[in-house]
Amino acid sequence: MRRLLVYFLFALSANAAVVPIAYRHRTLANGLEVYSIEDHTTPTVAIEVTYRVGSKDDPPHRSGFAHLFEHLMFKSTAHMKSEMMDRLTEDVGGAIHAYTGEDVTVYWEEIPSNYLHALLWAEGERMASLNVDEASFKSERDVVKEEFRSDVLGPAYGLLYNIAVDRDSYAKHPYKRPGIGSIEDLDAATLSDVQTFHRAFYRPDNAILIVAGDLDPKRFDAWVDQYLGSIAKPSTPIPRVTVTEPPRPAPRRFEEHGPNVPLPAIAMTWLIPPASSPDAEALRLLEAILGNGDSSRLHESLVYRQRLAQDVTVQASLRQNTGLFLLISTLASGKTTAEVEKALRAEVKKLMESKVPAAELEKAKNLVITAELKRRRETNVGKASAIRDAVVFHDDARYANKTLDRLQAVTAADVQQVAKKYLGGNPVVITYTSGGSK
Amino acid sequence: MIALLFVLLAAMQVETTPPPPEPPRPVQLPRPVQSTLPNGLRVVVAEKHGVPLVAARLLIASGNEADPPDLPGLAEMTAAMLTKRTTTRSAEQIARDIEVLGATLDSGADWDSSFVAVDVMSSRLPKAMGYMADVVLHPTFQNEELERLRQQKIDTIRVMLKLLPKLVLRAAAQVVYGDAPYGHTGLTIASAEAMKREDLIAFHDRYYTPANAILVLAGDVTPAEATRLAEEHFGSWKGAPPAPVPAREAKPPAPRVVIVDLPNAGQAVVVFSRPGLARTDPRYPVAQVMNAILGGGLSSRLSEEIRIKRGLSYGAYSFFEFRRKGGPFSAAVLTKNESAAEVAGLIAAEMKRIAEDPAPADEVAARKATLIGNFGRSLETNAGLAQLVGQLSLYEINLDEIRHYIESVDSVSPAQVQQFANELLAGRPSIIIAGDAKKFVDSVKKEFPDAEVIPASSVK
Numbered sequence: 001m002r003r004l005l006v007y008f009l010f011a012l013s014a015n016a017a018v019v020p021i022a023y024r025h026r027t028l029a030n031g032l033e034v035y036s037i038e039d040h041t042t043p044t045v046a047i048e049v050t051y052r053v054g055s056k057d058d059p060p061h062r063s064g065f066a067h068l069f070e071h072l073m074f075k076s077t078a079h080m081k082s083e084m085m086d087r088l089t090e091d092v093g094g095a096i097h098a099y100t101g102e103d104v105t106v107y108w109e110e111i112p113s114n115y116l117h118a119l120l121w122a123e124g125e126r127m128a129s130l131n132v133d134e135a136s137f138k139s140e141r142d143v144v145k146e147e148f149r150s151d152v153l154g155p156a157y158g159l160l161y162n163i164a165v166d167r168d169s170y171a172k173h174p175y176k177r178p179g180i181g182s183i184e185d186l187d188a189a190t191l192s193d194v195q196t197f198h199r200a201f202y203r204p205d206n207a208i209l210i211v212a213g214d215l216d217p218k219r220f221d222a223w224v225d226q227y228l229g230s231i232a233k234p235s236t237p238i239p240r241v242t243v244t245e246p247p248r249p250a251p252r253r254f255e256e257h258g259p260n261v262p263l264p265a266i267a268m269t270w271l272i273p274p275a276s277s278p279d280a281e282a283l284r285l286l287e288a289i290l291g292n293g294d295s296s297r298l299h300e301s302l303v304y305r306q307r308l309a310q311d312v313t314v315q316a317s318l319r320q321n322t323g324l325f326l327l328i329s330t331l332a333s334g335k336t337t338a339e340v341e342k343a344l345r346a347e348v349k350k351l352m353e354s355k356v357p358a359a360e361l362e363k364a365k366n367l368v369i370t371a372e373l374k375r376r377r378e379t380n381v382g383k384a385s386a387i388r389d390a391v392v393f394h395d396d397a398r399y400a401n402k403t404l405d406r407l408q409a410v411t412a413a414d415v416q417q418v419a420k421k422y423l424g425g426n427p428v429v430i431t432y433t434s435g436g437s438k
Numbered sequence: 439m440i441a442l443l444f445v446l447l448a449a450m451q452v453e454t455t456p457p458p459p460e461p462p463r464p465v466q467l468p469r470p471v472q473s474t475l476p477n478g479l480r481v482v483v484a485e486k487h488g489v490p491l492v493a494a495r496l497l498i499a500s501g502n503e504a505d506p507p508d509l510p511g512l513a514e515m516t517a518a519m520l521t522k523r524t525t526t527r528s529a530e531q532i533a534r535d536i537e538v539l540g541a542t543l544d545s546g547a548d549w550d551s552s553f554v555a556v557d558v559m560s561s562r563l564p565k566a567m568g569y570m571a572d573v574v575l576h577p578t579f580q581n582e583e584l585e586r587l588r589q590q591k592i593d594t595i596r597v598m599l600k601l602l603p604k605l606v607l608r609a610a611a612q613v614v615y616g617d618a619p620y621g622h623t624g625l626t627i628a629s630a631e632a633m634k635r636e637d638l639i640a641f642h643d644r645y646y647t648p649a650n651a652i653l654v655l656a657g658d659v660t661p662a663e664a665t666r667l668a669e670e671h672f673g674s675w676k677g678a679p680p681a682p683v684p685a686r687e688a689k690p691p692a693p694r695v696v697i698v699d700l701p702n703a704g705q706a707v708v709v710f711s712r713p714g715l716a717r718t719d720p721r722y723p724v725a726q727v728m729n730a731i732l733g734g735g736l737s738s739r740l741s742e743e744i745r746i747k748r749g750l751s752y753g754a755y756s757f758f759e760f761r762r763k764g765g766p767f768s769a770a771v772l773t774k775n776e777s778a779a780e781v782a783g784l785i786a787a788e789m790k791r792i793a794e795d796p797a798p799a800d801e802v803a804a805r806k807a808t809l810i811g812n813f814g815r816s817l818e819t820n821a822g823l824a825q826l827v828g829q830l831s832l833y834e835i836n837l838d839e840i841r842h843y844i845e846s847v848d849s850v851s852p853a854q855v856q857q858f859a860n861e862l863l864a865g866r867p868s869i870i871i872a873g874d875a876k877k878f879v880d881s882v883k884k885e886f887p888d889a890e891v892i893p894a895s896s897v898k
Contacts, residue, residue, distance in 0.1 A: 044814065114460040142750070146772065260600045260702060294537070379819060
């Protein structure tokens, strides 16, 4: 599950102004989008390669495949042995990560800047070819099955968060399938699926390279041209999901169960528009008003005053296509899901019926901005991610430096309007209680 | 001419090996400054400008270590109650006031300290400092709020005891330390039920004193401004340093092999654990290098053998919990229930290998680089910087260690690693395996005939 991370550039007041992210952009002849941000504060760089393929693109009966594939990108290529990516990063004081979302798969490294040249070579290697053998394919698939157990089967609420919310919330769109997959679908995956998937999606015209930190622009450009610009652009079209999620004709309820659930939980979801919608900022503020901090409406009402809930999480999960507005709450001992549902609905209704007071809206803006500064400003990785989301969700990197104006422009009337428009729609309600079988 | 031709040819060919690194550039390390107010409060400032944010931490140098034996978790309950009402403001006002600034306010306790943490934009720091001081100096520990928090904490513990990684570490502390001071892992349902308002007030009176506290400010703030803010908000704070915590000298019990049965658990977790090192132990650098080789990350031996070669786990790790005294050294691996015994065998084999054979020099060099890189990255955020200088100050380690850390890690030799591993890993560890016991109890008992089975419900 993943929330949209939109970047806010603006500071709270004039005396705390923040400079915009200064980036350079090139599109190579083979379609690769390249962004660089020069910053010599520390002798390190963050390298991020994003492929526009996510778990929504999992092949039929292969849920979890995009994520399994992400693991295989650490295996052998034409000129790299398995785990050589780790040798080139961890062994020299760097760190290496990858992440599979619904819409994108992101690979990133943080390395001492004197290894930038080597890492651009390596990213070119794995973009151009993968050469995975049967033994490492099977072993890595077992690792992913263990990840499934650690995320889904182990934690008491794993099934609810990682499987049930999306499965029950979407009727048609592939967002309904779990990104972590299922043991059966993972077992069905083959080595030839891996090559097919690489050919279809891992190509320069489906990728975004963002490098932030201690770099010299001229040399950087030359290395990018040499190692990534030389990769051919395939003539085949990139497969795209074209399914759209229909509006919900009626509210729906689901009863889900997991083993060893200590306290019942309840989730409510509504469909919201794509991340590129002009309503996105108001939805993020709605999220903050309802759920960000101890003084947020749901925390104050359900956790503090009425003591109905152990916790409440609110998420405006903005995606490339139809997203979800999600309320999810673990109950306090002795309370019922019906009581909590009633309280959640009462708070949602209030937002639709009356405008949020100015001070409360201001608080929500301040919280969102400060959190974004921490997440998107402090590190090279954070800055790169700000550019990435602007490019992925808005096809426009400038959005990273523009959003704050749009956020500041949101009025109490906008928030009310968005609450009515989306939370006034048909909810899906999921109750989650202890039970032997899933 | 020939050289030029060679260069041209090389450029035309695909490079089959990664280009070599260029010369490294020096790392810039922060230079925190420490001062002490007349009332004994230590103030540590680590400047980092560029982003208008500050991480503020008020540390009390007493945590769960100072809990009375019959009230484990008193430190964390006391800290959690700070924000629930002061002499002038209600819990709701406290939350609202801080959040209007866009700031966060958090409080809690670990073994060696209690803390109040504020993250805020630098322009709002003066206001936020006022709120921080209010909750530290003027909490009221009101009964109604205590009752509310008590119920919440009990529910949290209920949830936690069904969460395998948490459950197993609770069980491990009890097995490894028994009645010795580190034998508990904080609040239990029983202690939460037993705590009274007077207990919290007594803890606060005794330990929340300026001479037992450290104020850390990291980020967009100058030392002059920090000192001014510290004096303004904490200058009138009074109180003597606390008497030392009464020593509870108890020897850790003999190692055991314990299976914690949680029927229908979707996975098992295998833990090897034994007493480790104090943070101030001079062997700290060699211990870190040893751990990095054994189980400190994705490139460690445990990860290589258990995850990469055999696909038995998503993550296989070992870790020290460095505390004022020797906290545990543990290895922990989540795996499917059926693989628990195999994983235990693999952990044991790797611990034996690192103690018996010196690690190859290139492996040691690579893991040292990882440690040094992690250290540098931890200083990129205000929170990381505040954490580091706060810990140094807490353990009364010279702040100059920041500038010597890289060198001290770099100087560790393979022979030192082996010798250290040999000392640390001598004798049996305790082994704790939690999961759906029926799926692994037979195979584990084959290897460890003395393994005991306890129900998950017996873990407090």
